[in-house]
Amino acid sequence: MAKAGATTKSAGLVLAMVVVQLWVMLRSAEATTYVVGNTTGWSNKANGGASFYSSWASSHTFKVDDILVFNFISGQHDVAVVSESDFNSCSTGSPINLLSNPPVNYTLNSTGTTYFTCTHDSHCSEGQKLSVTIGTASGPTSSPPSTTTSPPPPPPSNSSTPSNSSTGHMYVPYLVIFTSMAISLVS
Numbered sequence: 001m002a003k004a005g006a007t008t009k010s011a012g013l014v015l016a017m018v019v020v021q022l023w024v025m026l027r028s029a030e031a032t033t034y035v036v037g038n039t040t041g042w043s044n045k046a047n048g049g050a051s052f053y054s055s056w057a058s059s060h061t062f063k064v065d066d067i068l069v070f071n072f073i074s075g076q077h078d079v080a081v082v083s084e085s086d087f088n089s090c091s092t093g094s095p096i097n098l099l100s101n102p103p104v105n106y107t108l109n110s111t112g113t114t115y116f117t118c119t120h121d122s123h124c125s126e127g128q129k130l131s132v133t134i135g136t137a138s139g140p141t142s143s144p145p146s147t148t149t150s151p152p153p154p155p156p157s158n159s160s161t162p163s164n165s166s167t168g169h170m171y172v173p174y175l176v177i178f179t180s181m182a183i184s185l186v187s
């Protein structure tokens with residue numbers, strides 16, 4: 001009797017561990033943090049210039065809610081989010097967004113391509129530029145921009161708020177399944 005009880009107890013413990021592990025795995029698949037340029041960071045002196053950042057970007061598959069970390073020395077660089085044409089021509093005079101306090105953590109909040117560069121001196125033309133594309137199954141949304149200048153709303157699926165408490169609900173079904181499995185095994 002005592003032996004059976006101990007077996008039940010350890011089986012329950014193992015299952016609890018599996019549940020926790022699965023939960024951690026699922027949560028880590030949620031959003032990934034990428035350090036731009038890895039140890040090189042965000043620089044105009046990257047080996048290979050612009051191709052350094054394009055190959056860095058192509059070595060990753062980005063998704064909405066992923067975070068880009070731009071590491072650089074304060075005052076030497078900045079992170080400008082620019083339009084495609086400004087990106088191509090290295091026009092840094094009218095960025096969409098300008099972030100200058102390192103480390104800059106930028107959350108990718110929509111599908112499509114986001115263009116980054118540095119506004120300091122000629123850093124852009126020296127290769128300090130990065131474009132990051134988040135693909136969709138059917139490509140970028142085809143709805144033309146209308147009168148509004150506000151950014152497009154986030155996709156309606158998944159979480160409307162990025163907080164952990166709301167996304168945590170997504171995994172409740174898994175926990176229920178595993179808990180019921182555990183109960184059926186021990187009973």
Ligand SMILES: [Cu+2]
Nearest residue numbers: 077118120123
């Ligand atoms: Cu720079």
